[in-house]
Amino acid sequence: MISISIRQLTKRFGSVTALQRLDLTIGAGELFFLLGPSGCGKTTLLRSLAGFYIPEEGTVLFGDEDVTRLEPHRRNTGMMFQSYALWPHMSVAENVAFGLEERKVPAPELKRRVAEALESVRMGTFADRKPNQLSGGQQQRVALARALVIRPRCLLLDEPLSNLDAKLRLEMRAEIRRVCKEFKLTTVYVTHDQKEALSVADRMAILDGGRILQVGSPREVYRRPVGRVVADFIGETDFIPGTVAGVQGGRVAVETPLGLMEGVPGDASARLVAGAKVTLCVRPECWSLSDRQPEGNWVRGRIGEAVYLGELAQYALQVGDRLLKVIELNPRFLEKSGQGEVYARAEPEDVVVLAD
Numbered sequence: 001m002i003s004i005s006i007r008q009l010t011k012r013f014g015s016v017t018a019l020q021r022l023d024l025t026i027g028a029g030e031l032f033f034l035l036g037p038s039g040c041g042k043t044t045l046l047r048s049l050a051g052f053y054i055p056e057e058g059t060v061l062f063g064d065e066d067v068t069r070l071e072p073h074r075r076n077t078g079m080m081f082q083s084y085a086l087w088p089h090m091s092v093a094e095n096v097a098f099g100l101e102e103r104k105v106p107a108p109e110l111k112r113r114v115a116e117a118l119e120s121v122r123m124g125t126f127a128d129r130k131p132n133q134l135s136g137g138q139q140q141r142v143a144l145a146r147a148l149v150i151r152p153r154c155l156l157l158d159e160p161l162s163n164l165d166a167k168l169r170l171e172m173r174a175e176i177r178r179v180c181k182e183f184k185l186t187t188v189y190v191t192h193d194q195k196e197a198l199s200v201a202d203r204m205a206i207l208d209g210g211r212i213l214q215v216g217s218p219r220e221v222y223r224r225p226v227g228r229v230v231a232d233f234i235g236e237t238d239f240i241p242g243t244v245a246g247v248q249g250g251r252v253a254v255e256t257p258l259g260l261m262e263g264v265p266g267d268a269s270a271r272l273v274a275g276a277k278v279t280l281c282v283r284p285e286c287w288s289l290s291d292r293q294p295e296g297n298w299v300r301g302r303i304g305e306a307v308y309l310g311e312l313a314q315y316a317l318q319v320g321d322r323l324l325k326v327i328e329l330n331p332r333f334l335e336k337s338g339q340g341e342v343y344a345r346a347e348p349e350d351v352v353v354l355a356d
């Protein structure tokens with residue numbers, strides 16, 4: 001197990017700065033996700049770790065070793081990329097053995113390690129098949145075995161599941177987590193899929209414009225986004241503008257067009273003082289609906305469009321001239337759509353106050 005330390009990393013492509021003085025430490029054995037809008041620098045960062053890109057400035061350390069300028073094949077990283085196809089003319093076992101042959105591992109050890117790697121991804125009985133005789137999910141398992149067999153110092157995954165259908169993705173998510181934890185592998189995983197990141201990551205970084213906006217556990221990032229871009233990128237959020245009325249005991253009272261709301265700061269370092277312009281972020285599932293006026297932190301409106309999805313319903317709640325998204329589990333307010341007014345309440349803990 002090694003930690004990965006990235007210090008002041010800058011990577012440019014002509015006039016485009018893909019990574020800007022980026023600092024990040026990934027713990028030994030951690031399953032770490034990189035997320036962010038298209039073009040934010042995720043792949044560039046991953047490729048810099050793999051050694052395919054040499055940065056203009058900054059360093060990459062694997063443990064204590066400076067690998068910034070080390071060639072890719074000397075870094076001993078296991079890679080699984082979306083486009084990292086298996087060799088069609090080779091059997092599963094030959095595909096997995098390839099990296100060991102390059103490293104001139106003796107035949108008996110090679111055979112044993114290939115068998116172990118295939119076993120670890122539950123593909124032991126498929127060793128003699130050709131890739132075109134496997135399902136998409138099975139091919140990804142072989143690609144994972146191929147990455148593991150070289151006993152990499154870390155695993156680098158770029159959208160490894162994006163070619164799979166929804167059900168297989170779910171299955172493979174769990175499988176990747178199991179394998180990474182079993183092998184105690186430090187893993188860096190790039191994805192566009194927030195659910196994949198929220199359900200599998202130990203921690204994640206949200207990037208934008210080649211910089212890191214926030215690093216934290218899935219819960220921290222989802223529940224306490226430090227800014228609008230993060231809140232908007234992960235999950236759904238309603239943004240409500242307001243002005244700070246007062247701050248007490250970690251709670252911030254905010255005057256909004258919908259009434260006085262209490263919340264908590266998203267970024268502990270932000271200076272929130274009376275009179276400051278802020279934005280409130282409330283997730284749709286944080287509202288609870290009722291017919292009667294609740295105690296504090298509520299808004300009142302009419303349910304407009306309602307979408308029934310079985311275990312939950314999504315509503316558009318018209319409050320004044322604003323539409324709020326509300327999700328109700330085990331829906332009971334469906335019949336109120338187009339009817340009279342209802343109350344929606346959010347716990348102050350679920351209302352995140354961001355400085356503008």
Ligand code: ATP
Nearest residue numbers: 013016017018036037038039040041042043044045
């Ligand atoms: P996506 O989610 O779309 O895959 P990403 O977050 O992985 O995006 P990168 O591929 O790292 O983003 O690209 C970061 C920036 O660097 C983008 O503006 C991109 O256009 C630019 N870029 C990446 N690779 C190159 C290259 N080889 N030559 C020129 N510009 C590049």
